Amino acid sequence: MLTDRQLFILQIIIDDFIRSAQPVGSRNLSKKEDVLYSPATIRNEMADLEEMGFLEKTHTSSGRVPSEKGYRYYVDHLLSPGSLARSEQTAIHSIFADRQNGIEKAVQNVATILSELTSYTSIVLGPKFNDHKVKNLQIIPIDRESAVAIIVTDTGHVENRLFSLPEGIEAADIEKMVNILNDRLTGVPLSDLHRKIYHETAELMKRHIQNYEAVLKMFAEAAGGSELGKLFIGGKTNIFNQPEFRDIEKVRLVMDMMEKENEIYELVRPTKAGIRVKIGTENAEQAMEDCSLITASYSVGDEPVGTIAILGPKRMEYSRVITLVDFLSHDMTNVLTRLYNTGS
Amino acid sequence: MLTDRQLFILQIIIDDFIRSAQPVGSRNLSKKEDVLYSPATIRNEMADLEEMGFLEKTHTSSGRVPSEKGYRYYVDHLLSPGSLARSEQTAIHSIFADRQNGIEKAVQNVATILSELTSYTSIVLGPKFNDHKVKNLQIIPIDRESAVAIIVTDTGHVENRLFSLPEGIEAADIEKMVNILNDRLTGVPLSDLHRKIYHETAELMKRHIQNYEAVLKMFAEAAGGSELGKLFIGGKTNIFNQPEFRDIEKVRLVMDMMEKENEIYELVRPTKAGIRVKIGTENAEQAMEDCSLITASYSVGDEPVGTIAILGPKRMEYSRVITLVDFLSHDMTNVLTRLYNTGS
DNA sequence: TGTTAGCACTCTTTATATACGAGTGCTAAA
DNA sequence: TTTAGCACTCGTATATAAAGAGTGCTAACA
Structure with missing residues (x-):
């Protein structure tokens, strides 16, 4: 549909406009050393390219500017590969x-x-870090009311989150809990963590620790933070x-x-x-x-x-x-x- | 040095300019309901205020605009206290x-x-977080070559850092080290941590752990991160x-x-x-x-x-x-x- | 003596006309 | 098919004029 010459002219126009940010006119184009056509010829081609929607004018008697369709064609078909310094x-x-x-x-x-x-x-x-797997879990008590949950992944990434401790939980309980969690969750990808926490550890923890739910919830949230x-x-x-x-x-x-x-x-x-x-x-x-x-x-x-x-x-x-x-x-x-x- | 009227006029000019962003002229000022002076009077005062450096003109026949000195005086002496909704x-x-x-x-x-x-x-x-005190230190090994150092403060803030493990260090060594560090450094403010690490724990660790230096260095760096x-x-x-x-x-x-x-x-x-x-x-x-x-x-x-x-x-x-x-x-x-x- | 009315002057803004130039589209000739 | 030529369009730049806001100063007034 596009002749070689049209392709050539389209490419030169876009290249030029990318460099100069100025609408490009037939006269200037034809003065370029690698362009062998007269301004009139170029004008004809330009008119065709405009009709096809590859070029636009900013006003009736201005030079041409690439349209979005023009850029699109340029990117899809006219790009010279280029290499890095x-x-x-x-x-x-x-x-x-x-x-x-x-x-x-x-x-x-x-x-x-x-x-x-x-x-x-x-x-x-x-x-x-979804794919990263749990390497280690920690719960560090800060005071009577709060603690920090920490998740370390096998890639060295660390997630942490402050949370409120349930009333009356014992230090021994926390330690027990950390052990259970590490035992069951080490190696689990972060993306699975939320599900596994509830499916695999809830039952077990329920037996050992009162008010385990609030704690699990915080852990699950800490895990979900970095999707x-x-x-x-x-x-x-x-x-x-x-x-x-x-x-x-x-x-x-x-x-x-x-x-x-x-x-x-x-x-x-x-x-x-x-x-x-x-x-x-x-x-x-x-x-x-x-x-x-x-x-x-x-x-x-x-x-x-x-x-x-x-x-x-x-x-x-x-x-x-x-x-x-x-x-x-x-x-x-x-x-x-x-x-x-x-x-x- | 400034008469009450000059203060009043200066204040109104600045208030007005802050609102409108337009140079304020004598005529418009005098039309305000709480201004009782004629444009000519105001012009005289304006001229004085300009001479003293509190006002400026953008061009010879424009209204006045506050100078920096004018704003400064306004802020220091003319501010009405104001209250929050x-x-x-x-x-x-x-x-x-x-x-x-x-x-x-x-x-x-x-x-x-x-x-x-x-x-x-x-x-x-x-x-x-300089003043915050160390609550707990952890070293979590990731693989043979690297580990994560974690510092938890008494405010629940967590610092962490990935570091390379020295060659041939044993899991038992790491555990020993963590114990020493926690023993010696719990309660130390972060700002002191760097110093204390070297003064109080280096000797002790030297005895127990080969190649302790690299590890200490990483810990010290993790601590210094959040000045x-x-x-x-x-x-x-x-x-x-x-x-x-x-x-x-x-x-x-x-x-x-x-x-x-x-x-x-x-x-x-x-x-x-x-x-x-x-x-x-x-x-x-x-x-x-x-x-x-x-x-x-x-x-x-x-x-x-x-x-x-x-x-x-x-x-x-x-x-x-x-x-x-x-x-x-x-x-x-x-x-x-x-x-x-x-x-x- | 302090205040104000009046007036000439300054300077910006806006509108208008004009010229210039880059570029186009079209026609006709090569 | 290509190109030279030409009339036409439109944006930019420049000059000029008119309008408007504001000033400074002088002189009159209370």
Whole structure:
């Protein structure tokens, strides 16, 4: 349906617009050294491309601007693969080189480096710990009324939660309880913990400990707390650099959204799909209608556990960002898979 | 030096400007029902106030705008005390009513409510845990190479850290070590922990456990992690509402600063002083030159442990905000003091 | 002596007209 | 099929004028 020349011109127009943020006209295009057609020819092709919906005009006699459909086609069919500079590769590898600081710090660094490398806003959803298995449970009494429940996983992650002790419980009871829980629950994945707590230990504890229910409830809650990983956002203010966000109301919309964690979670829910590109109104959120979002999930083994994403203007350097996000997500998958699968 | 009438006029001008964000002229002022002077009289007084540096003009024939010196005088001498609506008081009290969720959640709520109540940006520095005392220490081995160190305080706060185990350490050794540490360190404040670990336990452990040093080091590090409380910022985008921040570059400066935690820490370092008001360039930070910051620290007993603050335009509702921040900081001091002093 | 009316002046804002330039669509010629 | 040419459109920039809000100063008034 599209001739080679139309493809070529569409690609050049979008490339140019991504660089300059200015509507591109036939005259300027034809002056480029690798463009051999006259302005008139280009105008004809442009008119066709516009009719097909790939280009738009900002007003009757302006140059052309890519439409969302145009970007979509560009991303699906016209992207040149692109490769990473060696310096970028080493930057990425180095994030996980020093594992001493723990996963969270590393994930935090991913967000920072992503935003610095791209000049866009980065979103990183840290790995969820559902699959991690209970290594050890503790209940530390604080005073007569309260205690802290602690869950340590086989990956070194620690969940903790303060809770009120039932009236008149004895230190010996607590110890008994901890023993039962450790005995029955060690090795259970966090995602199963809630169920197992009630099914496997309730009967037993009922016999030994009065008022066991309140305690079980708190434990179950502590376990359920981390179904989703932690969210990190890097370069929140990078959007100020984009000329199409000179309008303060647009910036505000995006900024507002970035403060709402649950909306962000929706955007970056981990999936098995590879790179996902959402352009403008392809994003459900109203606030994203002038933005594009590129996401890729990373996995432990086959199970997607987290996501990295880049949020930028529709006029985004798709090629570069996709390459980068692809590389990084695979790198994270490798590192995490090695880390967690040898551990268990 | 200032006549009563000058004080009165200065106050009305600033009040008016805070409300309207518009330079205020003599004519409009004189039309107010509680102003009995003619425009000409007011102009004369205005000229005097300007000469003394309390007012400024944006251009030769504009109305007057308060200078920083004007705001300063207003805050120091002209503030009407103001009181909180009952609904606001209950909103504040209710934050700590439900202690179940732990301090951190409560502090988070403080930030949210502060920004909602004021329409400015709120900054809340959570309580530091230096004074809290060790209740219990644990070392949970994860695999042959690593373990998690856990410190529980008498306030229910939990610190944890993953560390590498020295080669060839035995499970029995670890247990012995935990016993020694608990024996010696229970009741020690976190701020002393680092020192005590080396002074009081090193000798003893040396005798019992080979390669104890690496382990001690990790424990000491875990303890040192929380010298400062956690930072919460509410209503980051509220600044977009301020007409003097229509300029995107100004917004950017402020937004950029809000992303830099260490700069924020400098602004809200807890002190014993009461309410502090910093107007415009009284703040050292370049980015704050068009903002005012109102801070108040809250304490446990006599020891300031955290800070709440409101960041807004220089044209801020000082009276309201000061009343609110004062009330809230005292409330927090009361609640926390009761909570932590009865606990120990 | 303090207050006020009057007036000329300043400066911003808004509206209007004009010129300029980048770009288009269409027609006709190559 | 391609391209040169040309009239036309529309946004941007510039100049000019008019309106309006506010000031400072002078002189009159109580």
